[in-house]
Amino acid sequence: MRSAACGALAALVMLGPGLGGGAAAQRRHRTGLWGELGAGAAHSRVTCSTCTDVVRSSGSGGYIRIGGVLSDRVLLGVESAGFLDEAFGFTADDTSIVAEMETITVVVLWFPWRSGVFLKGGTGVAQGRFTVPSGSAADTSKGTGIGMTLGLGLDWRVSRKFAVTANAAAFITGIGDVILPAGRVDDVIATTYHATIGVTIR
């Protein structure tokens, strides 16, 4: 572990000057009020306190972020992100459930080096919704709880008003108990990883 940590530090040492090298030539990435919209691939892992294994699921993810500028390096905003899998199941051979995860979080975006690379962190509320087909109708169970997000991204400036933003982020939704027709699923936590491309308007 120590060697790995030292390796990571060495990589940071080598990357750092490069990341910050072009800083002086670049302007700030976003100014005033900004908004961002993006979508991409998502992968979710769902666990619960009584689950013996993790349920993995792939689907699509998207997000919308709006906010303002606190300083040259720090943006503060509100982000809503979602995940949808229409072939979800709490057991390996079940694909009958439609799973939806949503988080609404207050996020901080920090641009340490002005190269467009940013770190993102935030916290807020989350909701998970599981819909099970039941004849002509459907049973829907919802859980509401806490949401957190952590990620990193790259703002690639296209023009004065637009940028393309690449994001890699994790969204954690702790939504409590979910009651399905087959029984109660306790203390559900879904961790959803997003790889998205977005458009930023400023």
Place this chain on the structure above:
Amino acid sequence: MRPPRSLAVLAVLTLLFPAPVPALQTDSTRSAATSQRPLLAVGQTLLINVFVNRFDAWALREDWAANAGSQSWSRNIRLGWEWDENSFSTNLFAHPYHGGLYFNAGRSNGLDYWESATLALLGSWTWEYFGESNRPSLNDFFMTSIGGIALGEVFHRVGATIRDNGATGRRRTWREIAALPFDPMGGVNRLLRGQWTARGPNPPEHDLGAFLLRVHGGARIVADSITDSVATLPVAIVDLRYGDPLRRPYGAPFDVFGARIMVSSAGLNALRTAGRLFGTDLNRPAARHRHAFAVNQRFDFISNPAHQIGGQSVEAGFYSLWQLGRGFGVRTQVFGSGILLGAIDAPGAGFGERNYDFGPGAGLRLELGLERRGVTFLTVHSQAAYVHAVSGASADHYIGFGGVELTVPIVRRLGLGVHATHFSRASQYSDRPDDARDFPELRLLLNWTAASRPAAAQTR
């Protein structure tokens, strides 16, 4: 890892980054005397994890630390998050303190509050996945990062207030040592940069502005309605009001905060802080009666033999000061809060070996204080909260807490204090009978008060 080795690594890292990035703009949250070193801050954040892991593995011989490695990393990434079963004080106090180290790796390298907040998240995340062999714990991640931000900023400011860059000799050294428990990262970085002895201007955080410091000592008498018992414990309380939300214009997060720490023979009983994240005056600063809107970040940890409650929350509301003449005034606070993640003991419930629940919620807080020349001597407070459990019992918890605190000056800065409080809770469970409890408490105290207000802001 033995401390000297880690200090040597820190020293090498410091030498690796001799040219800090200059601050881009004036920011009152950032020390004017400290240049920005974002890369070093990130490096130190990760280094804290290495240091803590090796200390636990080598000195304390903890298996969960020694067994952390590529196998556990792979498993943690594959399995993801869970809720853990650690004790209340570990989850609600020790982890936030740990998170404060990450946060202050940023603050002591010239980063501001918001920049440092991302480091608390980064440090906590990497620790949960890679620092221990256990599966990453969602409640740890939350409490370490969000609690670490709140405690870290309070401790950063307390440390900056204790230190004095204008002092010399033994007095200077003792100040640096006294600040260490609050802000170890700041202390180590200052030591490595030779700032324990160098003279210079103090950072803006050194200035408390209008402040109130009150130290109480005495006895607390606690009644437990369930066991029908009464216990008497010795108690020490420290109250700090750093800045005045009605007299200090908003400049930066936590430029105004309040904190209370309570210790008794049962250990740390309470640590509560509320720091201003944002604020704005609602009328002219020269007006006779003052009103201000504020958004505060709260950290609450209450743990005693009768009950345990705590968590991280954000509150929004109003401060008011009503001048009565002859230096007297009435202060009011009305705040509504969103509990991001709260914790409350759930007797007979909980999760596994853990006997408390986690969950988000909401609350309301009212406070009325009578003061003379900035020194409060009577406070009436009331607080209500709701917590919806998402880990533990399937429950909804309703909490009420209120009381009266009176201080009667006797001579110079000494006074006699009487606090009478009442804590009540009602828990509704979906799969067991509802539960209601209440805990009245009386404190008899001798207290010492120090207070200061800028001359231009004297109460009329």
